[in-house]
Amino acid sequence: MERDFRQLADLYKTALLDNVLPFWEQYSIDTECGGYFTCLDRTGKVYDTDKFIWLQNRQVWTFSMLCNRLEKRSSWLDIAEHGAKFLANHGRDPEGNWYFSLNRSGQPLIQPYNIFSDCFAAMAFSQFALASGQDWAREVALQAYQNVLRRQTNPKGSYNKAYPGTRSLKGLSVPMILANLTLEMEWLLPKTTLDQVLEATVQEVMTDFLDENLLYENVAPDGSHIDCFEGRVINPGHGIEAMWFMMDIAHRSNNLNLINQCIDVVIRTLNFAWDQKYGGIYYFLDVKGHPPQQLEWDQKLWWVHVETLVALVMGYRLTGRSDCWKWYQKVHDYSWSHFADAEYGEWFGYLDRRGEVLLNLKGGKWKGCFHIPRSMYLCWQEFEALDQAEKFS
């Protein structure tokens, strides 16, 4: 692979604008009932019509974000509004908590059993409010954000199956996503809230969850390790995604120490989780090398790989570190040759350990219009910046 930033910027730009977005524009809009179809087979055909709140909100986010950061295209704003209205009408229970899923017409199927639906609602409606200038959307965003803050210490509420007191664990997901979400909502939040949440979440991620440059998925409340399945599990994609969230925050204050620490974690995670035999990044690993609980541990997932591309190119742009560039090329070659579907567009989501397609789909219950377009957009912008920097150096 050549180190041609212009060409790489164009690769991601073309993929985003001519391949990925058209796929979702063409196949995902439910013009009859509102919202989006996300269960799309390889060719874009709808194979299931349930509406999963994470993915509905994430598609609103994607099209709104592009309006805000790239171009105020009215067709994109229409798509975002199409989803936002469906969600505002059907997505919440009477207390304002976001359901997990709805049926096609918007009736609730699965209760609000954790806070991630609320996280993605806050992200979506924040971007949509900014793009549309509509006050009601702003209110929806702020309300969802308050849900997340309120429920962060017990994210599963009454659906928490852990017996109280025997073994307390906290998850990386909560501070990690709260950090990213808070940065996303900067324009809506008082500066004191912003600074306070960012400082606390960065501190928690980089102290409690980090040990010898690996991020643990679950630790005791004081950050110590517990020798059990949950306490031993490493989720490499999660850890790496968290690191670019942290770099994003560190960059605001030009905290180069923190940026370098994040890169160290990314590199260490890749050394730990790269499949030496077949290539690609494992989905789950046990830190002690024991059999993990997750049967899907050796599979290669789209989001793990594209979030890694974002982290590596961001790290490289911010520091010029050669280890970032070396790994970027390796992950780039694997990802583009295995996930991108040259025939029908968009990217496959799930490969087996050997890199063969495991599920012949472009979207489902967990894969929608989010990680692929977001990473295409971010990598494009990073390579534009690198190209510009090279031109003027």
Next chain:
Amino acid sequence: MERDFRQLADLYKTALLDNVLPFWEQYSIDTECGGYFTCLDRTGKVYDTDKFIWLQNRQVWTFSMLCNRLEKRSSWLDIAEHGAKFLANHGRDPEGNWYFSLNRSGQPLIQPYNIFSDCFAAMAFSQFALASGQDWAREVALQAYQNVLRRQTNPKGSYNKAYPGTRSLKGLSVPMILANLTLEMEWLLPKTTLDQVLEATVQEVMTDFLDENLLYENVAPDGSHIDCFEGRVINPGHGIEAMWFMMDIAHRSNNLNLINQCIDVVIRTLNFAWDQKYGGIYYFLDVKGHPPQQLEWDQKLWWVHVETLVALVMGYRLTGRSDCWKWYQKVHDYSWSHFADAEYGEWFGYLDRRGEVLLNLKGGKWKGCFHIPRSMYLCWQEFEALDQAEKFS
């Protein structure tokens, strides 16, 4: 493979007595805290000490059952009692519901969030009460059985995440396991309860869950199909296991029609779920051929294969059908060549689609001392019966 029933009986007998049971006898007993270790690596080394109630109860069942049906060996009764005492002391909440898991010393970790812990407790303590003659064990068994009956229409209780009313589904697991459990507890139950539960569960399984000789994992309360992930999923191992439970019941009343119907379902399921390319039985399939929700769908699991061996040899012994024997040989060859560990004993649990070992373990959170010894025992007995029948024919 030769059709030598004597040799096959000996194969299973030797595997059970000289290979499988010694593995658990040697490595699984927690002499310090009580109960059993089930997280054993390939060689038998303990890699996690949590106590999962399903597996604790199932090991009590296995050793008690062998005392009852094979030989009153005092070392087996000691092992059963060792687990039964630990479970009786630590396994239940103040309302008598069975937890899902405990830590090594017996403190509760995961709440009683479904009824399967209670099912396996009823099975375990029924066999143990019969083996030991102890009245307290009998009481524990009956109390657990009452829990199952009481909670069968809402098995997850307050942990049920489904929004009431939008989409009602019922699962095959409940009537299937209740049928098997009730037959297990015949000696403890009034005949009216026995007849009533057996009739209702057989009826429900063979009517509501069956369609064109395939068993659906979830259907609407009236048995109709719902076109959603849960409504489309086929769990071939579950369906086949349910069929030998039904054959067991049908055989009591010499209901040859029902036995033949069960075999038809087993054969149809194998034709549907056999991996034509790499061999073995898939773990999950979507009945319409859509991508299933379960990422582990193409994996080959120990219990699926050994339950199939039991169903096929039982069907063959009861009917002499050649399709049973044809399939028995195919599944036998695959199972014995892929799952049995010639080096360290016992069987691997989890293989990838190609039949390579996916998790290098003999036990974990879901695999314990149950399906392998039960199937070894049952296949041995079936082949003994076939051998006897041949001798005297």
